[in-house]
Amino acid sequence: MFDVARSEPEHVTELRRQLRRFVAEKAPRERRRAWDRAHTWPRDLYGELAAMGLFGLTVPEEYGGQGRDIVAAVAVIEELCRAGPFLAGPFIHCAFYGGMNIAENGSSGQKSELLPRLARGELLFAYGLSEPDVGGDLSSVRTRARIEGDAVIVNGAKRWCTGADWADYIYCLVNSDPNAPKRQALSFVLIPARAPGVTTTPIEHANLRYTASCDVHFDDVRLPLGAIVGGPRKWNRGWEMLAGRALDVEKLEISAVAFGIAQAAMEEAWTYAQERVQFGKPIAAHQAIRHKLVTARTRLEACRLMLYHAAQLAHDGKPCAAETSMAKLFIGDTGVEIALACQQVMGAYALSDAYDMERNVRDLLGMPIVGGSSDMQKNNLAALWRLPS
Numbered sequence: 001m002f003d004v005a006r007s008e009p010e011h012v013t014e015l016r017r018q019l020r021r022f023v024a025e026k027a028p029r030e031r032r033r034a035w036d037r038a039h040t041w042p043r044d045l046y047g048e049l050a051a052m053g054l055f056g057l058t059v060p061e062e063y064g065g066q067g068r069d070i071v072a073a074v075a076v077i078e079e080l081c082r083a084g085p086f087l088a089g090p091f092i093h094c095a096f097y098g099g100m101n102i103a104e105n106g107s108s109g110q111k112s113e114l115l116p117r118l119a120r121g122e123l124l125f126a127y128g129l130s131e132p133d134v135g136g137d138l139s140s141v142r143t144r145a146r147i148e149g150d151a152v153i154v155n156g157a158k159r160w161c162t163g164a165d166w167a168d169y170i171y172c173l174v175n176s177d178p179n180a181p182k183r184q185a186l187s188f189v190l191i192p193a194r195a196p197g198v199t200t201t202p203i204e205h206a207n208l209r210y211t212a213s214c215d216v217h218f219d220d221v222r223l224p225l226g227a228i229v230g231g232p233r234k235w236n237r238g239w240e241m242l243a244g245r246a247l248d249v250e251k252l253e254i255s256a257v258a259f260g261i262a263q264a265a266m267e268e269a270w271t272y273a274q275e276r277v278q279f280g281k282p283i284a285a286h287q288a289i290r291h292k293l294v295t296a297r298t299r300l301e302a303c304r305l306m307l308y309h310a311a312q313l314a315h316d317g318k319p320c321a322a323e324t325s326m327a328k329l330f331i332g333d334t335g336v337e338i339a340l341a342c343q344q345v346m347g348a349y350a351l352s353d354a355y356d357m358e359r360n361v362r363d364l365l366g367m368p369i370v371g372g373s374s375d376m377q378k379n380n381l382a383a384l385w386r387l388p389s
């Protein structure tokens, strides 16, 4: 294991120590392999993480959390990813999709009802943004919501809605008027995942197999007006929420997953290369291998600096749209380079499930796509830096 000494607050370093012990003891490779095969995650360990108070890291103290500590929450994702996505994924569904979004965008009623439960790890959210015909172009979502008296009626379909089959709520982006100018008819609504009219169908996929992502259909789903995120006065103001601080933090959360998994891949290859002997010496003594390892570790250090620089800005409430986009772009793309280099270091064993490498490669290949693709980050940055379009 690599040293965790960092220029970071002592409580974050202490949290890392605790989580490294936790992961090493409770999430050994055999369990990780079994979770991956079954597309599932461990409810028992989730409960233990909740008992440690980790889910309060994105919730203000007045609602029972520990105050919003974005650097610590990002470090939690990084450390949990040493076990793959099986613990980090559910942590994100509660602390980020739930806690972070409701703290940022919820009405006072939603905050007092949901945040204390989120801080205790009692509620899980799924993200309903993508649709069958909508990926990066989220302002074009077609899932339709209309207000009828004191109800919101939702019809439409979401795709890749990870965890919709076990989440309590779907944090869902909807359109109230397909003829309105782009971005001006978008809202978020909180849809109880088992409300009448909601059906979910799992999708088979190769990466992030802590669960199945789902196709979700909404057929005249009837919600109270209180289900509009931010309350009725935020109707049609969803774009602000999507493009605001919550998005900055979402880019960080995916970057932390990519970084944590890339680090796990590099550490596995590093250890393997010292144990595997070919031509009379450890393969780490062959220049082609040692150079790959050293390059991967150097790239990881660059990723770490970008990630925590952006996280610190977000934590301090400073503008960080560019830094979070750069981190998502760089870490997503660099994670793929690290994955492929580490895979080569481990030769045939990187393709067998005797090691974590084949799962880490699968997960890292998806990172430049999910949560805003690398191309979309480049578009964001070009716009932020005012290049002509």
Ligand SMILES: Cc1cc2nc3c(=O)[nH]c(=O)nc-3n(C[C@H](O)[C@H](O)[C@H](O)COP(=O)(O)OP(=O)(O)OC[C@H]3O[C@@H](n4cnc5c(N)ncnc54)[C@H](O)[C@@H]3O)c2cc1C
Pocket: 126, 127, 128, 129, 130, 134, 135, 136, 137, 159, 160, 161, 162, 163, 205, 207, 208, 213, 366, 369, 370, 371, 372, 373, 374, 375, 376, 379
């Ligand atoms: C395992 C998994 C879990 C997921 N979980 C969720 C979830 O929980 N909730 C959710 O809402 N979504 C989820 N997603 C969806 C994910 O966020 C989308 O895949 C992502 O937003 C990209 O959309 P897309 O794949 O449809 O690509 P598209 O938007 O169709 O893009 C395809 C390609 O074209 C490029 N491209 C598109 N537009 C442009 C442009 N303007 N300029 C340059 N290049 C462009 C893209 O970069 C990409 O390379 C998940 C996906 C996976 C695989």
